Amino acid sequence: MKIVRNGRFHDVLSTPVFLFFLLVGHGISLAVPHAEVDQPVWNFGAVTNLAGLTHDFIIRNSGDSPLKIHHVLSSCNACLRVGIEKTNLPAGSTTVLHSFLDLRLLSGTVSRAILVDCNDPKNPSFALELTGLVVPAYQLNPAEINLDLSQGQTAGTMEILPLFKLHADLSQVFCDDTNLEIAISPRQAAGFLLAVQVGKNRPRGNGVVRATVRSPDTNDLPCYVNIFFHHPPDVELLPARLLFKPQAEPQTRILWVKQHGTAPLTLLDAVPSSDKIHCEIDPDPAGLNYRIYVTAWQQAPMAGQTNMLTLKFKDSLNQAKSLTVSVFVEQPWPEAK
Numbered sequence: 001m002k003i004v005r006n007g008r009f010h011d012v013l014s015t016p017v018f019l020f021f022l023l024v025g026h027g028i029s030l031a032v033p034h035a036e037v038d039q040p041v042w043n044f045g046a047v048t049n050l051a052g053l054t055h056d057f058i059i060r061n062s063g064d065s066p067l068k069i070h071h072v073l074s075s076c077n078a079c080l081r082v083g084i085e086k087t088n089l090p091a092g093s094t095t096v097l098h099s100f101l102d103l104r105l106l107s108g109t110v111s112r113a114i115l116v117d118c119n120d121p122k123n124p125s126f127a128l129e130l131t132g133l134v135v136p137a138y139q140l141n142p143a144e145i146n147l148d149l150s151q152g153q154t155a156g157t158m159e160i161l162p163l164f165k166l167h168a169d170l171s172q173v174f175c176d177d178t179n180l181e182i183a184i185s186p187r188q189a190a191g192f193l194l195a196v197q198v199g200k201n202r203p204r205g206n207g208v209v210r211a212t213v214r215s216p217d218t219n220d221l222p223c224y225v226n227i228f229f230h231h232p233p234d235v236e237l238l239p240a241r242l243l244f245k246p247q248a249e250p251q252t253r254i255l256w257v258k259q260h261g262t263a264p265l266t267l268l269d270a271v272p273s274s275d276k277i278h279c280e281i282d283p284d285p286a287g288l289n290y291r292i293y294v295t296a297w298q299q300a301p302m303a304g305q306t307n308m309l310t311l312k313f314k315d316s317l318n319q320a321k322s323l324t325v326s327v328f329v330e331q332p333w334p335e336a337k
Contacts, residue, residue, distance in 0.1 A: 234261030
């Protein structure tokens with residue numbers, strides 16, 4: 001059979017579309033891949049939220065041509081991590097999709113999915129599911145201890161209520177931070193009281209420390225407590241480094257100067273090391289903190305280089321002090337070939 005297309009005769013019998021319908025009409029099936037999962041939904045039951053769970057899904061190619069897995073995506077980047085061993089499966093072969101579910105931030109009924117895209121013509125996109133009940137082992141009030149040492153908060157407390165029957169009272173506290181004094185004691189009504197005291201030698205900076213509270217009976221689950229610190233220096237610079245683009249047009253960044261000490265300094269000037277940078281100082285009404293507008297122009301030749309910004313202060317005795325901030329010009333992205 002011939003048809004006329006663009007003024008020319010073409011043989012329809014040789015076209016792929018005609019051959020496809022010819023094969024289907026005679027009951028002849030084409031070689032295609034087919035993805036199968038033995039257990040697409042995994043119910044992990046009721047578990048505590050102290051650790052994490054791992055599970056392997058088995059994906060099988062029950063078709064008669066290679067199965068190609070294009071993408072494997074987690075529905076929750078914060079708590080569910082996934083990885084697959086092979087993405088190209090010959091007919092009859094299998095691969096393992098590994099999953100890890102972090103339970104520490106989860107509570108109650110949990111359902112998380114893994115989305116799989118492949119070249120199966122009948123099922124090009126399918127989902128695998130992890131479901132169950134996450135039961136907290138302990139109720140913490142507050143959920144974490146936050147200490148702002150710049151505001152004089154050197155001590156904090158937390159109520160710990162076990163949600164299961166303990167074999168022995170919580171009486172042991174383990175923490176690697178030697179600048180902390182932590183004690184646990186039973187409350188008269190129910191539960192326990194955790195008390196935290198910060199030592200005088202606590203280093204400057206923000207951070208978090210984890211303490212482990214447990215009973216002397218190893219059959220009891222441990223309780224993990226997070227202690228967050230905000231202990232900035234007397235003069236805090238935000239951000240610690242200014243970043244500019246390598247461009248000729250003017251661009252402005254804001255540098256915050258925040259003071260937490262008992263003897264605040266007076267900012268006199270902000271002196272850049274380049275004549276292509278200009279600063280404007282805007283003090284707050286109380287005169288303790290400052291906002292500095294830093295404007296740079298013609299920065300393309302400075303790509304990958306660093307200038308310095310010197311902040312000049314004086315204290316209550318009129319003694320000069322200074323701090324420096326680096327001003328870095330980023331490297332341009334390489335052009336795509």
